[in-house]
Amino acid sequence: MEKKSKRFQKGMEIIREYEDKSENPAYSITFEALMDLDEDLEDYIVEFAFGDIYSRSGLTHEEKTLMTISSLVTQGLEPQLRLHVNTGLTVGIPPKKIVDAIIHLLPYTGFPRVLNALNIAKDVFKNRGVEVGK
Amino acid sequence: MEKKSKRFQKGMEIIREYEDKSENPAYSITFEALMDLDEDLEDYIVEFAFGDIYSRSGLTHEEKTLMTISSLVTQGLEPQLRLHVNTGLTVGIPPKKIVDAIIHLLPYTGFPRVLNALNIAKDVFKNRGVEVGK
Amino acid sequence: MEKKSKRFQKGMEIIREYEDKSENPAYSITFEALMDLDEDLEDYIVEFAFGDIYSRSGLTHEEKTLMTISSLVTQGLEPQLRLHVNTGLTVGIPPKKIVDAIIHLLPYTGFPRVLNALNIAKDVFKNRGVEVGK
Amino acid sequence: MEKKSKRFQKGMEIIREYEDKSENPAYSITFEALMDLDEDLEDYIVEFAFGDIYSRSGLTHEEKTLMTISSLVTQGLEPQLRLHVNTGLTVGIPPKKIVDAIIHLLPYTGFPRVLNALNIAKDVFKNRGVEVGK
Amino acid sequence: MEKKSKRFQKGMEIIREYEDKSENPAYSITFEALMDLDEDLEDYIVEFAFGDIYSRSGLTHEEKTLMTISSLVTQGLEPQLRLHVNTGLTVGIPPKKIVDAIIHLLPYTGFPRVLNALNIAKDVFKNRGVEVGK
Amino acid sequence: MEKKSKRFQKGMEIIREYEDKSENPAYSITFEALMDLDEDLEDYIVEFAFGDIYSRSGLTHEEKTLMTISSLVTQGLEPQLRLHVNTGLTVGIPPKKIVDAIIHLLPYTGFPRVLNALNIAKDVFKNRGVEVGK
Numbered sequence: 001m002e003k004k005s006k007r008f009q010k011g012m013e014i015i016r017e018y019e020d021k022s023e024n025p026a027y028s029i030t031f032e033a034l035m036d037l038d039e040d041l042e043d044y045i046v047e048f049a050f051g052d053i054y055s056r057s058g059l060t061h062e063e064k065t066l067m068t069i070s071s072l073v074t075q076g077l078e079p080q081l082r083l084h085v086n087t088g089l090t091v092g093i094p095p096k097k098i099v100d101a102i103i104h105l106l107p108y109t110g111f112p113r114v115l116n117a118l119n120i121a122k123d124v125f126k127n128r129g130v131e132v133g134k
Numbered sequence: 135m136e137k138k139s140k141r142f143q144k145g146m147e148i149i150r151e152y153e154d155k156s157e158n159p160a161y162s163i164t165f166e167a168l169m170d171l172d173e174d175l176e177d178y179i180v181e182f183a184f185g186d187i188y189s190r191s192g193l194t195h196e197e198k199t200l201m202t203i204s205s206l207v208t209q210g211l212e213p214q215l216r217l218h219v220n221t222g223l224t225v226g227i228p229p230k231k232i233v234d235a236i237i238h239l240l241p242y243t244g245f246p247r248v249l250n251a252l253n254i255a256k257d258v259f260k261n262r263g264v265e266v267g268k
Numbered sequence: 269m270e271k272k273s274k275r276f277q278k279g280m281e282i283i284r285e286y287e288d289k290s291e292n293p294a295y296s297i298t299f300e301a302l303m304d305l306d307e308d309l310e311d312y313i314v315e316f317a318f319g320d321i322y323s324r325s326g327l328t329h330e331e332k333t334l335m336t337i338s339s340l341v342t343q344g345l346e347p348q349l350r351l352h353v354n355t356g357l358t359v360g361i362p363p364k365k366i367v368d369a370i371i372h373l374l375p376y377t378g379f380p381r382v383l384n385a386l387n388i389a390k391d392v393f394k395n396r397g398v399e400v401g402k
Numbered sequence: 403m404e405k406k407s408k409r410f411q412k413g414m415e416i417i418r419e420y421e422d423k424s425e426n427p428a429y430s431i432t433f434e435a436l437m438d439l440d441e442d443l444e445d446y447i448v449e450f451a452f453g454d455i456y457s458r459s460g461l462t463h464e465e466k467t468l469m470t471i472s473s474l475v476t477q478g479l480e481p482q483l484r485l486h487v488n489t490g491l492t493v494g495i496p497p498k499k500i501v502d503a504i505i506h507l508l509p510y511t512g513f514p515r516v517l518n519a520l521n522i523a524k525d526v527f528k529n530r531g532v533e534v535g536k
Numbered sequence: 537m538e539k540k541s542k543r544f545q546k547g548m549e550i551i552r553e554y555e556d557k558s559e560n561p562a563y564s565i566t567f568e569a570l571m572d573l574d575e576d577l578e579d580y581i582v583e584f585a586f587g588d589i590y591s592r593s594g595l596t597h598e599e600k601t602l603m604t605i606s607s608l609v610t611q612g613l614e615p616q617l618r619l620h621v622n623t624g625l626t627v628g629i630p631p632k633k634i635v636d637a638i639i640h641l642l643p644y645t646g647f648p649r650v651l652n653a654l655n656i657a658k659d660v661f662k663n664r665g666v667e668v669g670k
Numbered sequence: 671m672e673k674k675s676k677r678f679q680k681g682m683e684i685i686r687e688y689e690d691k692s693e694n695p696a697y698s699i700t701f702e703a704l705m706d707l708d709e710d711l712e713d714y715i716v717e718f719a720f721g722d723i724y725s726r727s728g729l730t731h732e733e734k735t736l737m738t739i740s741s742l743v744t745q746g747l748e749p750q751l752r753l754h755v756n757t758g759l760t761v762g763i764p765p766k767k768i769v770d771a772i773i774h775l776l777p778y779t780g781f782p783r784v785l786n787a788l789n790i791a792k793d794v795f796k797n798r799g800v801e802v803g804k
Contacts, residue, residue, distance in 0.1 A: 034788050037769050037802055040454070041788075044773075048450045049241040049781055052442070058234025063200060067235055070204030071242040072782065076613070077746070080782040099573050100192025101201055103580075107183040108205040110376045111585055112608065112616040118570050118577075132573055168386050171367050171400055174588070175386075178371075182584045183379055186576070206380070210479070211344070214380040233439050237446075244778045245451055246474065246482040252436050252443075266439055302520050305501050305534055308722070309520075312505075316718045317513055317643040320710070326636025334599060335637055338606030339644040340514070345478070348514040368594025369603055375585040376607040451777040460770025468733060469771055472740030473778040502728030503737055509719040510646045510741040612747070635707050639714075647719055648742065648750040654704050654711075668707055 008043065011051030017061065018054075018087040020128075061091040066101050073102055073117040074109050081117055085124045095125050095132045142177060145185030151195065152188075152221040154262075195225040200235050207236055207251040208243050215251055219258045229259050229266045276311060279319030285329065286322075286355040288396075329359040334369050341370055341385040342377050349385055353392045363393050363400045410445060413453030419463065420456075420489040422530075463493040468503050475504055475519040476511050483519055487526045497527050497534045544579060547587030553597065554590075554623040556664075597627040602637050609638055609653040610645050617653055621660045631661050631668045678713060681721030687731065688724075688757040690798075731761040736771050743772055743787040744779050751787055755794045765795050765802045 035042050054064060065088045072081040088098050102117045125132060169176050188198060199222045206215040222232050236251045259266060303310050322332060333356040340349040356366050370385045393400060437444050456466060467490040474483040490500050504519045527534060571578050590600060601624040608617040624634050638653045661668060705712050724734060735758040742751040758768050772787045795802060 034785060034792065037788055037792055038773060040458075041773065044450075044454060044776060045781065048446075048454070052446060052450070053238060053240055056234060056237070056442075058231055059238060063197070063235070064238055066197060066200055067204045067238045068242060070201045071208045071239055074205045074208040075242075075746075075782070076611075077782045077786075079786060097192055100190060101197070103190070103574060103577065104187060104193060104198055104201045105205055106187055106378070106580060108202060108209075108378045108380065110374070110378045111581065112376065112611070112613045115570060116613075116615060118573055122570065122573055168383060168390065171386055171390055172371060174592075175371065178374060178584075178588060179379065182580075182588070186580060186584070190576075209344070209380070210477075211380045211384075213384060237440060237443065240446060240780070242780045242782065244776070244780045245447065246477070246479045246778065249436060250479075250481060252439055256436065256439055302517060302524065305520055305524055306505060308726075309505065312508060312718075312722060313513065316714075316722070320714060320718070321640060321642055324636060324639070324710075326633055327640060331599070331602060331637070332640055334602055335606045335640045336644060338603045339610045339641055342607045342610040343478070343514070343644075345514045345518075347518060365594055368592060369599070371592070372589060372595060372600055372603045373607055374589055376604060376611075455774060455776055458770060458773070460767055461774060465733070465736060465771070466774055468736055469740045469774045470778060472737045473744045473775055476741045476744040477778075499728055502726060503733070505726070506723060506729060506734055506737045507741055508646070508723055510648065510738060510745075512642070512644045512646045514644065612745070639708060639711065642714060647715065648745070648747045651704060652747075652749060654707055658704065658707055 005043075005047060005051075007047040007051035009051075010055050011046035011049070014050045014054045015046065018090055020086055020090055062088075062093050065091060065093060069098070069101060069117075070105060073105055073113055076113055076116065078116070078120055081120050082124055085121045086128065089124070089128055089130060095121075095130050099132055139177075139181060139185075141181040141185035143185075144189050145180035145183070148184045148188045149180065152224055154220055154224055196222075196227050199225060199227060203232070203235060203251075204239060207239055207247055210247055210250065212250070212254055215254050216258055219255045220262065223258070223262055223264060229255075229264050233266055273311075273315060273319075275315040275319035277319075278323050279314035279317070282318045282322045283314065286358055288354055288358055330356075330361050333359060333361060337366070337369060337385075338373060341373055341381055344381055344384065346384070346388055349388050350392055353389045354396065357392070357396055357398060363389075363398050367400055407445075407449060407453075409449040409453035411453075412457050413448035413451070416452040416456045417448065420492055422488055422492055464490075464495050467493060467495060471500070471503060471519075472507060475507055475515055478515055478518065480518070480522055483522050484526055487523045488530065491526070491530055491532060497523075497532050501534055541579075541583060541587075543583040543587035545587075546591050547582035547585070550586045550590045551582065554626055556622055556626055598624075598629050601627060601629060605634070605637060605653075606641060609641055609649055612649055612652065614652070614656055617656050618660055621657045622664065625660070625664055625666060631657075631666050635668055675713075675717060675721075677717040677721035679721075680725050681716035681719070684720040684724045685716065688760055690756055690760055732758075732763050735761060735763060739768070739771060739787075740775060743775055743783055746783055746786065748786070748790055751790050752794055755791045756798065759794070759798055759800060765791075765800050769802055 059067070065084060068084050069081065069088065072084060085098055089095065098121055099118065102114055102121060105117075106114050193201070199218060202218050203215065203222065206218060219232055223229065232255055233252065236248055236255060239251075240248050327335070333352060336352050337349065337356065340352060353366055357363065366389055367386065370382055370389060373385075374382050461469070467486060470486050471483065471490065474486060487500055491497065500523055501520065504516055504523060507519075508516050595603070601620060604620050605617065605624065608620060621634055625631065634657055635654065638650055638657060641653075642650050729737070735754060738754050739751065739758065742754060755768055759765065768791055769788065772784055772791060775787075776784050
């Protein structure tokens with residue numbers, strides 16, 4: 001498969017919009033670590049997840065991130081939640097709104113998933129040096 | 135516990151904003167059927183889920199519904215998904231955007247959860263007589 | 269594998285204690301339907317699930333059923349929930365207590381799993397002709 | 403997006419290999435029903451799921467189907483399980499082996515998921531007119 | 537919202553009954569860490585989870601804890617399982633019975649969830665200095 | 671219960687076939703740690719999981735491991751995934767095939783479960799000193 005397809009380029013453009021521009025690159029969208037396991041894996045992520053899905057025009061970056069965070073909180077997928085709370089900040093969601101979004105899930109997932117997610121959000125906020133305004 | 139607390143009233147106000155005003159009341163927020171099992175259950179739903187959580191000010195009705203739909207799709211909770219796709223329409227989310235939101239979950243839940251959810255959305259759209267614009 | 273091992277006999281004894289003695293046998297522990305798929309499947313259920321696990325002495329029948337119902341509600345496993353709400357009645361758990369036990373899960377699973385489970389419990393109560401006392 | 407990309411064609415070739423050639427087309431891989439909701443959805447399924455993932459060379463059709471069935475049983479995804487038990491038969495997995503594969507999951511998912519899956523497999527076998535040999 | 541509602545007070549009373557009275561406060565019910573993220577979160581936990589749900593009269597403390605542990609084991613929610621195994625000891629469930637309750641879930645969740653939960657229980661027992669009697 | 675039943679012996683034989691023969695015993699099938707919690711737990715694992723289920727003849731060791739890995743990836747059960755990626759290597763599945771099997775799940779579980787599983791596989795490969803061939 002030839003790399004650098006149009007979909008790949010489109011995917012990379014989206015990824016750059018979500019990438020952490022803070023001075024703490026700890027939670028950037030990095031998958032190099034896995035690329036030596038399979039040479040096509042990068043394509044699947046960049047072309048399908050970002051080039052196909054994230055590049056769709058029906059939702060704003062903020063709405064896409066909210067949908068993503070909700071699914072990750074629901075599944076308890078903590079490493080990815082850490083990443084997407086961070087990309088949420090990058091695309092401009094205020095920290096207070098990220099907290100509100102997670103708390104909204106209380107009636108749908110129960111308390112443990114929500115409290116565990118808030119602990120992660122708190123940690124990301126601290127690492128990014130952002131405050132949760134009232 | 136005295137009914138008609140402030141939280142109960144606030145919850146009922148929110149519920150009315152989400153209630154189906156179409157001529158097809160099939161998916162209204164109805165829980166009367168369960169009320170004879172436990173006399174406090176209605177309070178928990180109205181006071182906590184709506185009076186406490188849905189009444190929070192940090193997210194719009196549309197954003198609350200998107201968060202909700204994402205969690206329900208992820209869990210495969212079909213009766214509730216049917217309800218909240220319907221309330222999504224009621225609070226003004228265009229059908230195309232509901233479709234886009236569900237499709238956004240493909241990288242996070244895989245295809246089966248998304249395709250099953252789209253089948254439900256399609257059915258709700260049909261019952262409400264709305265079309266998915268291009 | 270020789271049928272009628274000691275564990276099989278012990279398992280069958282336990283099953284009989286849980287079996288619906290009402291006039292409505294609809295939710296008995298029946299797995300004959302699957303036995304023609306695999307000749308050892310009955311042994312796994314009777315010997316392991318009942319002969320080994322249900323025959324342990326540390327919990328009462330009521331406590332075993334509560335643990336079981338909690339796991340089934342949490343997973344949304346509706347056919348089995350139907351069965352075990354029924355066996356709960358058989359071993360003497362009052363319907364009101366089954367309702368209380370399901371409602372206790374609200375903070376741990378959220379509302380949808382609990383409401384769907386209560387609908388099933390309500391249906392089983394109706395089929396068994398029992399009332400939820402106040 | 404131009405249809406009929408190379409990946410789309412590759413995906414359609416794979417789909418044809420998995421399609422039910424029996425006289426009972428009930429469980430064919432059909433997603434036309436959803437195509438009017440979103441014009442790109444067909445591409446995602448055909449190009450990504452089949453053109454990218456199912457076209458990989460590391461596993462046989464049989465092994466791909468076993469991996470798929472295991473994930474679907476674990477998630478309790480019954481409509482898709484019905485489809486993939488059927489495609490399993492189409493690519494030549496003996497019914498007895500499908501049963502064995504599902505039963506192997508007993509220690510990993512517990513009995514309810516496995517018994518519900520076996521009920522579905524039994525129904526598919528009956529519709530296809532195949533017998534589970536000893 | 538005025539703090540110190542009746543429900544809040546009732547909730548705090550329940551929490552005190554479940555709180556670790558041992559010399560190792562490691563797993564107390566603490567959520568102060570999250571309170572600076574949202575000022576209402578404490579109310580939701582104390583008022584709803586404890587004041588509304590845990591204060592219900594239909595189940596004993598022991599039965600409530602068993603229901604809770606079952607749901608947490610089933611979801612693999614390890615931080616909360618640690619907490620509630622500990623509160624189980626506090627309300628007087630013998631360690632052996634906690635072990636029995638977790639083992640009872642083998643047919644419903646499979647072995648991995650149960651073995652991971654037993655590892656946590658073992659660790660809590662060790663920290664509390666309690667022995668699992670035969 | 672008398673130890674050393676026929677099923678126990680059969681189970682131990684199977685376990686030995688799956689046991690890590692490399693010089694790194696880190697991920698052997700060990701459950702001694704939990705045996706002091708309950709004296710029958712070892713029997714359940716050895717007799718039921720291995721003596722009954724793993725000893726069935728319908729699937730090869732390789733197929734059994736693929737089914738197992740798929741269920742564990744789907745549930746995000748990381749300690750057990752670590753173990754069974756290791757046993758996969760022991761029974762002769764090439765590392766590349768383990769990677770391919772996990773990647774096959776992308777359409778069924780989404781990316782996060784698959785990427786987290788690949789990270790674990792990569793770590794096991796490194797500890798066993800095996801390379802993923804092209």
